Amino acid sequence: MAVYLITGAAGFIGANYVHRLLEREPDAQVVAVDYLRGAANLSNLDPVIDRISFHAEDISDFDAISALYKKYRPEYVVNFAAESHNDRAIVSPSEFMRSNALGAQVMLEASRQFPVQAHLHVSTIEVYGELATGAPFFTERSPLNAKTPYSAAKAAGDQIVRAYMSTYPEMNIRMTHCANNFGPYQSPEKLIPMSITRLLRGRKVPVYGDGLQRRDWLHVDDHCSAVHTVLHSQLGPIPAEAATDPGLLPIFDISARNEVTNLEIVGRIITHLGIDPAEAIEHVPDRPNHDRRYIIEPTKLETELGWRPRRDLAGSFADTVDWYVENRGWWESTLADKGELGFNWGARQEPSPTPA
Ligand SMILES: NC(=O)c1ccc[n+]([C@@H]2O[C@H](COP(=O)([O-])OP(=O)(O)OC[C@H]3O[C@@H](n4cnc5c(N)ncnc54)[C@H](O)[C@@H]3O)[C@@H](O)[C@H]2O)c1
Numbered sequence: 001m002a003v004y005l006i007t008g009a010a011g012f013i014g015a016n017y018v019h020r021l022l023e024r025e026p027d028a029q030v031v032a033v034d035y036l037r038g039a040a041n042l043s044n045l046d047p048v049i050d051r052i053s054f055h056a057e058d059i060s061d062f063d064a065i066s067a068l069y070k071k072y073r074p075e076y077v078v079n080f081a082a083e084s085h086n087d088r089a090i091v092s093p094s095e096f097m098r099s100n101a102l103g104a105q106v107m108l109e110a111s112r113q114f115p116v117q118a119h120l121h122v123s124t125i126e127v128y129g130e131l132a133t134g135a136p137f138f139t140e141r142s143p144l145n146a147k148t149p150y151s152a153a154k155a156a157g158d159q160i161v162r163a164y165m166s167t168y169p170e171m172n173i174r175m176t177h178c179a180n181n182f183g184p185y186q187s188p189e190k191l192i193p194m195s196i197t198r199l200l201r202g203r204k205v206p207v208y209g210d211g212l213q214r215r216d217w218l219h220v221d222d223h224c225s226a227v228h229t230v231l232h233s234q235l236g237p238i239p240a241e242a243a244t245d246p247g248l249l250p251i252f253d254i255s256a257r258n259e260v261t262n263l264e265i266v267g268r269i270i271t272h273l274g275i276d277p278a279e280a281i282e283h284v285p286d287r288p289n290h291d292r293r294y295i296i297e298p299t300k301l302e303t304e305l306g307w308r309p310r311r312d313l314a315g316s317f318a319d320t321v322d323w324y325v326e327n328r329g330w331w332e333s334t335l336a337d338k339g340e341l342g343f344n345w346g347a348r349q350e351p352s353p354t355p356a
Pocket of ligand 1: 010013034037038057059060081082099154181187
């Protein structure tokens with residue numbers, strides 16, 4: 001019975017991963033960790049809560065995390081935990097550095113002191129920044145060029161992951177960068193659930209700027225299957241050439257090559273719900289420093305590990321809208337708990353207190 005330690009497990013992707021993992025490996029022992037702030041929602045784990053050990057801990061707290069390693073001796077670690085909302089990061093960047101950079105290092109250090117079979121760090125397409133006009137896509141060889149407080153904190157995490165990979169090759173560390181995800185259990189502060197839940201309450205969707213920001217979209221099930229593939233693949237030793245070629249490090253970019261503008265995404269939701277578009281959208285001031293376009297290329301994952309996405313965009317998108325229609329209680333209680341989520345970038349933002 002394999003022992004998994006999954007962080008960020010009460011968030012969107014972490015919870016979906018725990019659900020899929022227990023379908024795939026019903027006997028797995030799952031230790032789920034989340035500090036239950038921000039986008040966390042413990043009810044995301046309701047369907048499996050009796051089958052896992054849940055711990056409300058902070059991944060940047062080495063003593064707390066190492067106590068879990070000592071107790072459970074995990075064999076596989078997947079670090080999904082991160083502060084993940086770009087808008088929030090603009091208002092309150094400090095907690096992003098703590099979770100996304102220091103938290104990444106604490107998790108690695110715990111896996112170094114209490115060795116595991118494989119440690120996978122989940123990163124994001126956003127560490128590569130914005131694509132230049134005419135550039136086709138990012139790959140594992142693209143330089144890190146993060147430009148927002150969220151993505152810069154993730155990129156800081158990436159750098160320490162790369163340093164541990166190269167310095168301690170026996171640790172069996174892997175890292176993934178994924179395109180934008182959609183699917184069930186995503187916090188209603190993110191574009192797709194925010195749009196659906198506003199429309200279902202008869203409100204308009206606020207579209208930032210012209211809405212022509214281009215993103216690469218993937219269903220969360222495909223992200224989870226890619227993470228599982230990378231976690232369990234037998235990878236060869238890191239070659240010496242990786243010192244100057246990051247394409248040779250155990251880093252894999254994940255995408256289904258679905259490039260769509262934000263306006264098109266909102267349009268698909270409006271069409272699926274059968275709402276009059278003239279009544280459904282309002283353009284609002286764009287957030288500062290908003291990336292215009294980013295797309296990622298999954299060829300390495302496809303050719304070296306044989307992974308393929310299984311969900312097509314149209315079908316999985318329609319399923320996602322239907323999930324929010326059918327699970328109104330889930331998002332209504334989330335909104336009741338956390339309050340209406342949204343930012344007015346036309347108004348001055350007050351900085352939130354910096355954590356100690
Ligand atoms: N959502 C996407 O489109 C996307 C795309 C690519 C990569 N990612 C990455 O996937 C991971 C999960 O993203 P998500 O969309 O599920 O985000 P999310 O915000 O829904 O979930 C993240 C979870 O991590 C928890 N967390 C944050 N800091 C923590 C800490 N210090 N200790 C313990 N728990 C902590 C939060 O409470 C939250 O429940 C992140 O690392 C993110 O960067 C997300």
